[in-house]
Every structure is written in structure tokens, then in C-alpha cells.
Amino acid sequence: MVEGGRRLIAGNWKMHGTATALSEARAVAAAVARRQADGAEPPPRVAICPPATLVHRLAEALAGTGVLVGGQDAHAEPQGACTGDVSAEMLRDAGASLVILGHSERRASYRESDPAVAAKVEGALRAELEPIVCVGETLDEREDGQALAVVGRQLATSLPDALNGRAFALAYEPVWAIGTGRTPTSEQIAEVHAAIRTALTGRFGAHGQTIPILYGGSVKAANAREILALPDVDGALVGGASLRATDFLPIVEAGWA
Ligand code: PEP
Secondary structure, eight states, X not given: OOOOOSOEEEEEOOSOOOGXXXXXXXXHHHHHHXXXXXXXXXXXXXXXXXXXXXXXXXXXXXXXXXXXXXXXXXXXXXXXXXXXXXXXXXXXXXXXXXXXXSOHHHHHHSOOOHHHHHHHHHHHHHTTOEEEEEEOOOHHHHHTTOHHHHHHHHHHHHSOGGGTTSOOEEEEOOGGGXXXXXXXXXXXXXXXXXXXXXXXXXXXXXXXXXXXXXXXXXXXXXXXXXXXXXXXXXXXXXXXXXXXXXXXXXXXXXXXX
């Protein structure tokens, strides 16, 4: 197993996948292992975030391969009377090492506020999960010229001070690009990523320079290389194109430096 570099390519399966999907993850791991065997460059870290029901089976299937398993959300508390919820400790116990938090689908459907996301991030750190914290503007906000202000506010209030010195990733996911096939221009992505880097460095000093900033929103084989070559783009959070190994692997391949 080869240690990954700063690059992170993470698949978000959303509410897709039953046991038959495990073979897709196994195919990803096998191809990553082959690629690592013949490549000298630092490999990207690769993660798959399946529905909670598959975390344990995926962690078992991928054990020792270097492909990481993540959750898609976690309750802020370790346990309690919270029917239907899953805690960060439970994900960790099931074999996850990362967790997506503050995804725009959860912010929109479950009215997750920035402080609620910050509390979940603290819960993830408590359980020693690496949070992937999502931020991003809606189409109305972008058309209103508010993209940088919205992302700046989300960063200021979704990231707790407890992140200082801890491993985490940030994902810039413009809401209007998720699952739509639309992507921002390279200039738009680079502008927001540069602003995120400045905010992270302002907040966390030298540690802020090391935090991977992922882009997410309709990443696919055809655009991954161009997006991943942009300054301050350290990886990708991939939804639809992560469900099948044949779609995901070219994106992973583009993540090799
Ligand atoms: C996502 O859900 O985080 C995402 C980026 O989805 P998609 O790649 O399908 O746009």
C-alpha cells in the first residue's frame, strides 16, 4: 500500500448502491493498485463515500488496498435519541476514516445551518474522522455577484477552531453545478479556490496552506484533467461519475500529479 499525497479524489455515492455495488469499489481498488505499482509520482488519496449501510462492507472489501472509505454525514453527538441518525463514532467503528459534512443537498433538504455543520465537524474530529467540509453558492447567489461572499461566510461559520492543526479537506461545490452537467469556467473555479486558500491561511496560518481544497460539481472524465490542473485545486469530490469504476477511474488517473 502506497501512502497518498495531498491530492484527494473522493467519490460520493449519495443514496445509491446496495451490495452489488461493492464490485465497483473493488474494481477501483484493483486499478489503483496496478497504477501505484508502475508509477513513481505521489499517488492521490482515493476515497469512496457510500451510503451508511455499505460503509462496513466497503471497509472490509477495501481493507489493505489504500482506498479509503467515508461517510456522507454524521450527527454531532456520539449517541442519543436521534432516530435514523448515525454518529461519527459509529462510522469510525464501521471502518470509515473520512466523512463528508455540510453537503449542499443536506444544507437544502435538512436546513443544515453553518453552526450545525460546525458542530458536526467537531463530532467528526472527536471520533478521529477526517471531515470533508462542503461550501458553495447557489445559482441566484452567483448571478447576484455573491459567490465569494457566500463561500466566505460558510467558511467563517462552518469551520470550528478545533480544526486548527487537524487533518481535514474543504470542498468547493457550486450548488448549480452539482448533478447538472454544468461546470464553472476555469477562471471561476480558480477565483473561488484562491479565496478559500486565503481564508484558510488567514484562519489557520501555515496549516491552512496544507489543507486540500477539492472541486466538486459535474466532474467527469472529460473535464477532470483541466480542473485538477488549476491552481489550488487539490482534488475532486465526485458524485454521479463515481458510481461506476469505468467512469471514476479516469478521474482518479487525472489526479496523479
Ligand atoms: C456531489 O454530490 O458532491 C457532486 C459533486 O455531484 P456530481 O458530481 O454528480 O455533480
